[in-house]
Structures are given as C-alpha cells and as structure tokens.
Amino acid sequence: MNIYTKESLIEKLKEISAQGWIENGRHGNDGGIGNTLEDLLGIEENNLPIPNAAEWELKTQRLKTSSLTTLFHIEPSPRAMKFVPSILLPHYGWPHQRAGEKYPETERSFRMTIHGNGRSDRGFGVQIDNKERKVLISFDSSKVGERHSVWLEGVKKNIGLGEIDPQPYWGFDDLEHKAGTKLLNAFYVQAAVKRDKETKKEYYHYSKVLMLQRFDFSGFLKQLEAGNILIDFDARTGHNHGTKFRLRQNCLPDLYEKVTEII
DNA sequence: GGTACCTGGAC
C-alpha cells in the first residue's frame, strides 16, 4: 500500500503515462482499465491514499468509448422496500437474454438507462420534484413501444399498468451527500486501448489526466434535469449490480468548479 | 450470505 501526497500522486501518474502501453492485470473484467491503474499505483479500490483521501476520487475511462461515466451507486428510497429486487425485477423485469444457457431458465433482467428528458421505450422516466426535493422514477404504460407489447402484458398481469406506487425516489439531500463525499475532487484519467490479436491481451496507455476540484451539486441537478445524467438500473435475478447515476461522455469536467490539465 | 456498493463495458 503506497502513500502519496497530492503532488507525488501527480508525478506518479505522469510516470505511468510515460511508460506507454501497460498490460491489463485484470483479464475478463470490464473494470480492468481502472483496476489496472489502481494496481500500478499500489492502492486499494476506491481508497486514494493521500491526505484527505476521502475527498478525492480516481476515475478511469477509455479514450474512445461511447459508454457513460459512472458517478456513483445508490439504491432508491424507501430503502426498506428493496425496490429493485422485490418490485422492479419481479414485476417489471423480463427474461434474461441468456436464461436457460448461462443462467437458469427463470433468470430475469431489469437493466435500463433512463433520464429526465423523455421516456424509455418501456415507459420509464426520471422526474425532478423541486418542491419536495426528490428525484423520482416514473412508469407510464402509454409510452411503451410496440416491440415491448408482450412484456407490457406481463406487467399488467404482475402488478397493473398504473404509475409505480409508491414511486422509487432519491432525496436531494441523499444525492448531495453521496456526491459530496464521493466526488468532491477527482483525478480523471483517460487511456488509449489496444488488443493483441494473437494473445487477446489488452493494453492501456494512460495518456490524459485532468484534476477536477470542487463538485457542484446545483450543476449536477441541472444536468439531471437536462437528461445528461442518467439513472441506470442493473439487476438480474442472481446479481443486482446496483443502481447508478451516470454521465454522458466527457461531461465530467462540467460538474466541477476548477479543472486543471495534468497531462 | 444478501444487499449495496465498486470498477466498468458492446452494440
């Protein structure tokens, strides 16, 4: 376990970048790009060993990715209801693509990425209630696309086609606390990726680093309202990966007051 | 051992 000052961490990131291509140390894991960097730094997951470590976050992403940036995980309230495994997955889920193959016949999936600027084709959307200071999940069966008509019949049979009752939500204060503790300051590292055709091994070049300081919660709410921050459900029967708040590409620096280019 | 978090994808 290495210990860094902020300055020595910056120097270490520059060294790692100068090393060029580095082999993925976590084969078969999509998170390998971030885990490999943590291994190079000699740090443990989500635990930057610098003064005020709790105030710093390390985020790693491929340079040419169309994927969203995960900000944090947080399950919806009321927490005691265990909404995802007890209601959304069984009543609004669907058979997993690999049910009866990789997973049991009964394996179900509830994985969807939704936002505040319209409905998904399963009729789900995000509502912002500024008066109650809540972010709510909503279902409108009239917005379900034709390709999901069989699924919609299942929902009707399971629980009915009205609004989810009660609606899952996150309080502004919960979100602000989560973002404020996890994302207050961040190193945002982007890496080029190549794959050896023979060995199938992946290599990373950590070639771009930004230092982001002072997360702005009002900006977070604005982006949520605009549909640039999305809510991502990620559950199958055997594993709920958790509910994520995610950001459209390259928008991360927009959520901070101060941005410094390190590399 | 289940739940809620973590690291992130391809098409």
Add this chain to the structure above:
DNA sequence: TGTCCAGGTAC
C-alpha cells in the same frame, strides 16, 4: 443514444 450487459468487494 438508449438497451442491454460484465466481474468484483464491504459489511
């Protein structure tokens, strides 16, 4: 661009 999806750990 949204619809789907991966292997992990902390407690």
